[in-house]
Structure formats: C-alpha cells, structure tokens
Amino acid sequence: MxxxxxxxxxxxxxxxxxxxxxxxxxxxxxxxxxxxxxxxxxxxxxxxxxxxxxxxxxxxxxxxxxxxxxxxxxxxxxxxxxxxxxxxxxxxxxxxxxxxxxxxxxxxxxxxxxxxxxxxxxxxxxxxxxxxxxxxxxxxxxxxxxxxxxxxxxxxxxxxxxxxxxTDPGPGDPAERQRLRDRLGAAPGTVLVASVAPMRRGKGQDLLLDAVAALPDSAPVVVVLGGDGPLRPWLEARVDRDDELAARIVFHPSPDRLPLLRAADVMVHATRNDAMPRALVEGLAAGVPAVASTSGGIPEIVTRDTGVLVPLEAGRIAEVVAELAADPDRRERLGAAARRRFLDRFExxxxxxxxxxxxxxxxxxxxxxxxxx
Structure with missing residues (x-):
C-alpha cells in the first residue's frame, strides 16, 4: 500500500x-x-x-x-x-x-x-x-x-x-565504546551518566546541573551533556563558573545520540513535559538504565524494572544517581530489562x-x- x-x-x-x-x-x-x-x-x-x-x-x-x-x-x-x-x-x-x-x-x-x-x-x-x-x-x-x-x-x-x-541498533562495538569513554574522561571505575535531550527550555538540563552539584564527593560519576540546542551557551557558562561542576561535567555536541548511549552506564532524562520522548526509547534499545521524571508519557517507557522514576527535585535525582553508581549489579539488571522492553514494545x-x-x-x-x- x-x-x-x-x-x-x-x-x-x-x-x-x-x-x-x-x-x-x-x-x-x-x-x-x-x-x-x-x-x-x-x-x-x-x-x-x-x-x-x-x-x-x-x-x-x-x-x-x-x-x-x-x-x-x-x-x-x-x-x-x-x-x-x-x-x-x-x-x-x-x-x-x-x-x-x-x-x-x-x-x-x-x-x-x-x-x-x-x-x-x-x-x-x-x-x-x-x-x-x-x-x-x-x-x-x-x-x-x-x-x-x-x-x-x-x-x-x-x-x-x-x-x-x-530501529534496533544491535550490539555496539566494545572497543568503540571504550574509546569514547576515554575521550570523555571516564577513567576505569568511573560511572558515565548521559543526558541526550535537546538543550532547550523544559528539557531539564538546568535541573541536572543542580543535581550534579548535590552529588556526594565520593560518587565516582562523570556527567556528559550530549547534543546541542539554544540553551547550550548558558549551560556551558554556568559550568565554567563553577569548579565543582566543571570537574564532573563534559559537553559532547554530537547529533548522533547512539554512541553516547552505548558508552553510558546510566542516562538521566529530567524533562518537565514529554508525551513520549524518543531519547528514552533509544536508551532502552541501547540497554541503558534510566533515571527519569514522571512527566507526560515517560512512565509508559521507563518502569521500575528498567530504571527509576523520580520527582523533579535535584536532591532526589542526585540520590538515585549515586545509588546506581554504587551498585553495578543493579545497573546490569536494569539495563538487560530495558533491552527486553524495547524489543517487546518499541522495535x-x-x-x-x-x-x-x-x-x-x-x-x-x-x-x-x-x-x-
């Protein structure tokens, strides 16, 4: 037809x-x-x-x-x-x-x-x-x-x-994953947290920066803000002014989200209004556990088996990210379940x-x- x-x-x-x-x-x-x-x-x-x-x-x-x-x-x-x-x-x-x-x-x-x-x-x-x-x-x-x-x-x-x-991206190349992690400063033992939402109003990067500031010093986390958008200069300026943020946050302005998702251990999606964000579905496909807000249709993508739903509060986001960073077994279980959910519902x-x-x-x-x- x-x-x-x-x-x-x-x-x-x-x-x-x-x-x-x-x-x-x-x-x-x-x-x-x-x-x-x-x-x-x-x-x-x-x-x-x-x-x-x-x-x-x-x-x-x-x-x-x-x-x-x-x-x-x-x-x-x-x-x-x-x-x-x-x-x-x-x-x-x-x-x-x-x-x-x-x-x-x-x-x-x-x-x-x-x-x-x-x-x-x-x-x-x-x-x-x-x-x-x-x-x-x-x-x-x-x-x-x-x-x-x-x-x-x-x-x-x-x-x-x-x-x-x-589209099912299939398995990634472990060597390419490691090369990108190295370029992004994710040393061995570091948990790479990715945000891939467009950098525009309502997509939550400002809240994510607040959450990064609230992370305990002991959390082995580097946060990568992927993609681009009109708010990128403001976000970069805020990070440049804050030594603690600058020590944890990396910008990766590539339009291709998949390599970053494959390199990530956790993704954060703290949008304030989203009917059915494609980025989270791509995260499922890549087998990445998500920390996501409860807004819009997000709870129909991220379940308690594939990630953690959080209120739009910087302290709570920081708490959950730190918990996942300290628990690789849980991250592995959530990631495997995310991949299964993608194949069952979103392929x-x-x-x-x-x-x-x-x-x-x-x-x-x-x-x-x-x-x-």
Whole structure:
C-alpha cells in the first residue's frame, strides 16, 4: 500500500524524524512511503536519509499556514497515487487532512505532543483549527501514549494507542565504546551518566546541573551533556563558573545520540513535559538504565524494572544517581530489562506491522472496497 506522510517540516529535533525508522521497516510490512513536507526540507539531514532509503520527499515550499499548501498537497498525492494519508503535528493535520478528504482517501493522524502550555490568541486559533481538522477530516487518530489518549479524548476521531518505534541498533562495538569513554574522561571505575535531550527550555538540563552539584564527593560519576540546542551557551557558562561542576561535567555536541548511549552506564532524562520522548526509547534499545521524571508519557517507557522514576527535585535525582553508581549489579539488571522492553514494545518492525494493520482496516472499510488478503 502507498502511504503519504504529511509533516510540517523535517527538522532533526522534531518527532517526524522517526519516519526514518519507519522507512527502514516499511518494506517488510508491505508499505511504500512518500513524505510531504509543507515547509522547506531540502537541506534537512532527515530528508537526505529518507532519499538514501529510497523514500521520495516532496517539498511544498509553503509558509506554515499558507492555504495554497492544500492544493499543492492534492497534486502531490495524486502524482504518487497515495492510498492513505498520514499526518504528523500542527498544520500538517489541516493541510494533509483537507487534501486527503478532497481525494476521498482515509486520513490517519498521529498526535506527537500534549498542547497544554499557555497560549496566546494566535496559538489558540491554531489549536482550534487542528482540532476541527481532526474532527472533520481524520478517519483514525493515533496517540503515542495512554496519557496522551486520555488528554485528547473527545477532541480526536477513533483514538488508538500505538507508540512510535525505533530501529534496533544491535550490539555496539566494545572497543568503540571504550574509546569514547576515554575521550570523555571516564577513567576505569568511573560511572558515565548521559543526558541526550535537546538543550532547550523544559528539557531539564538546568535541573541536572543542580543535581550534579548535590552529588556526594565520593560518587565516582562523570556527567556528559550530549547534543546541542539554544540553551547550550548558558549551560556551558554556568559550568565554567563553577569548579565543582566543571570537574564532573563534559559537553559532547554530537547529533548522533547512539554512541553516547552505548558508552553510558546510566542516562538521566529530567524533562518537565514529554508525551513520549524518543531519547528514552533509544536508551532502552541501547540497554541503558534510566533515571527519569514522571512527566507526560515517560512512565509508559521507563518502569521500575528498567530504571527509576523520580520527582523533579535535584536532591532526589542526585540520590538515585549515586545509588546506581554504587551498585553495578543493579545497573546490569536494569539495563538487560530495558533491552527486553524495547524489543517487546518499541522495535520499529513491530510498529510498522501494527501501522500496516490499521491502514489495511481503513482501506477494507471503505464503501465498495474489496477485502484484502
């Protein structure tokens, strides 16, 4: 079946970058994909990887809320002979939903966020437009967590829960792991704690710095802040001003999270609002125990068998990190359980097969459709 995924953009930090994982698993699930980006995507590394995997990427070149994007999307959907339209985030629901409805195609929408933050007049109008589009155009809505499903109940059509999947990274190279640990200053006997959330407001790096300051001097811990973002200069400046923080914290501004997760003994994810953070799923895949907040859909990823859920309190985060640093057997048990949970619930092949089943059900339910075998 041919599925057109309509997205607002293809920015590497946005949830739509999970389409790369889906593209890898789609052929085995009987799906062909095309990705339609409303805003410019030509320089996106996500688009480049989709092209490498043989997935066409169409760039509508439209402003975020340009009404002409609908007619452009209709032309693209016709040209690629799409059978299903699947929309992701924001104006993609409006544009993709309207285009799919015009062509009488089933429309699926995935909810990637919980939009509970304060909003001005413009934000409220956009939210109202997205809710109206889901009610009018969308045939099936996918929530990526149970919490999200409960939050959107009544505002979306035929809600089902299906977490996004991640490609199984497989076992890493122990020699590469050790080389990275050496570069990051994790001497023998040191516990490497990684944070890989984007460095922007609400992702918890400020709280993590407070927790590092509260660690006992005896804890053999080095903390690595991976990735990048608008808050990185502020975080670096704070570390530079504090000798105790500077002795424990290393910045690793690589866009590739997997090598750091493979090198880590523990990951910390102290975000204040996250529907279903991909970084934590990648941590499960790498077999890394997590210390994570209880916000959003995080408790649906991290369980007491795979990590420790903590309140957003620096002292409690420091306490749990110190406990795990002192207990390698517990870290090993949690990491093994994390890997098993990933394979059972979040592996991309499983995600693709369940999506294909949803699509097939919608195609078979159309008036006059022949039952697919």
């Amino acid at each position: 041919r599925v057109a995924h309509v997205v607002a953009s293809l920015h590497p930090d946005e949830p739509e970058n999970g389409l790369v994982d889906l593209a890898r698993a789609a052929p085995a699930a009987g799906m062909e994909m095309v990705v339609v980006a409303i805003s410019t995507a030509t320089r996106s590394p996500v688009a480049a990887e989709l092209h490498r995997l043989g997935v066409p990427v169409e760039d509508l070149g439209s402003a975020p809320w340009d009404p002409r994007a609908v007619s452009r999307a209709i032309e693209v959907l016709r040209r690629h002979r799409a059978e299903i339209v699947h929309t992701h985030i924001g104006n993609a629901d409006v544009v993709g939903g309207a285009a799919g409805a015009r062509l009488r195609l089933p429309v699926v929408s995935t909810l990637h966020r919980i939009e509970s933050q304060p909003a001005d007049v413009g934000d409220r109008a956009k939210r109202a437009a997205k809710i109206l589009a889901r009610r009018r155009f969308v045939t099936r809505t996918i929530a990526i967590s149970q919490l999200q499903r409960d939050w959107y109940a009544g505002a979306a059509a035929d809600l089902v829960v299906l977490p996004n999947g991640v 991309a092949g499983r995600w693709a097969r369940e999506l294909a089943a949803i699509y097939t059900g919608l195609l078979d339910a159309r008036p006059g459709a022949l039952t697919r075998r």
